[in-house]
Amino acid sequence: MKTTTIKASIISLFISTALVGFTSCENKTETHAEEKHSESKTEEVAKDQNDAKFNDNDDEKNAKFLVKAAEINLEEIALGKLAQEKSTNADVKELGKMMEKAHTKAFEDLKGLASKKGISIPTENTEDIKNAWTKLNDKTDQKDFNKAYTDKMVSGHKDAVDLFEKQSTESSDADIRAWATSMLPELRTHLDHAVTVQNKVDKK
Numbered sequence: 001m002k003t004t005t006i007k008a009s010i011i012s013l014f015i016s017t018a019l020v021g022f023t024s025c026e027n028k029t030e031t032h033a034e035e036k037h038s039e040s041k042t043e044e045v046a047k048d049q050n051d052a053k054f055n056d057n058d059d060e061k062n063a064k065f066l067v068k069a070a071e072i073n074l075e076e077i078a079l080g081k082l083a084q085e086k087s088t089n090a091d092v093k094e095l096g097k098m099m100e101k102a103h104t105k106a107f108e109d110l111k112g113l114a115s116k117k118g119i120s121i122p123t124e125n126t127e128d129i130k131n132a133w134t135k136l137n138d139k140t141d142q143k144d145f146n147k148a149y150t151d152k153m154v155s156g157h158k159d160a161v162d163l164f165e166k167q168s169t170e171s172s173d174a175d176i177r178a179w180a181t182s183m184l185p186e187l188r189t190h191l192d193h194a195v196t197v198q199n200k201v202d203k204k
Contacts, residue, residue: 043071043127046120053118058172063119065167065176069110070121072160075129076103082136083149091197092146095153098193102186113179146201153194161187 050063076099083096114121125133136152139145164187167180 042124043122046122049120062171062173062176066114066119066121071126073103073107073110074125075132078125078129078133079136082133087146088142089146091200092149095194095197150194150198150201154198157187157191157194161191
């Protein structure tokens with residue numbers, strides 16, 4: 001009888017422990033999901049905050065530009081780090097280092113400008129950036145990786161130059177026009193360097 005009682009107690013204890021463990025895992029999973037969801041909302045939160053603050057069409061355009069500029073800088077930083085870690089090509093690694101350093105500084109300058117104008121910008125990688133990083137990271141062959149990275153740098157900087165050229169003349173805000181204008185020489189340099197490395201990679 002005592003043996004049966006002891007067995008029953010052990011079984012009961014085992015079930016209770018298992019349930020506690022399951023609940024703990026479930027809570028951790030929910031917390032992780034919430035954190036991930038919160039991170040993915042960073043850009044959306046910035047846009048929602050700007051929509052709530054700005055009713056004027058020009059102000060909205062300025063806010064959209066700074067949000068886009070933030071995304072450009074964050075992507076260059078993330079992919080630049082990946083290129084340094086993953087590529088064995090010295091030119092590609094150096095290009096990645098250049099992009100990370102320059103766009104980190106540009107992003108810091110952008111944060112100051114956005115704060116001055118009361119504009120919210122994303123400060124963490126957006127879903128588009130995460131997808132671009134994953135797509136590039138999935139390239140296991142060095143040749144494929146180097147080509148994909150340099151192609152991305154060339155196309156991305158062409159788009160960035162076009163965007164900043166437009167804002168340098170069309171933005172309704174003098175400070176934003178001045179910042180966009182000041183960024184153009186470096187963006188053009190980045191584009192030229194990316195094209196040079198792209199050509200080297202294509203020849204190999």
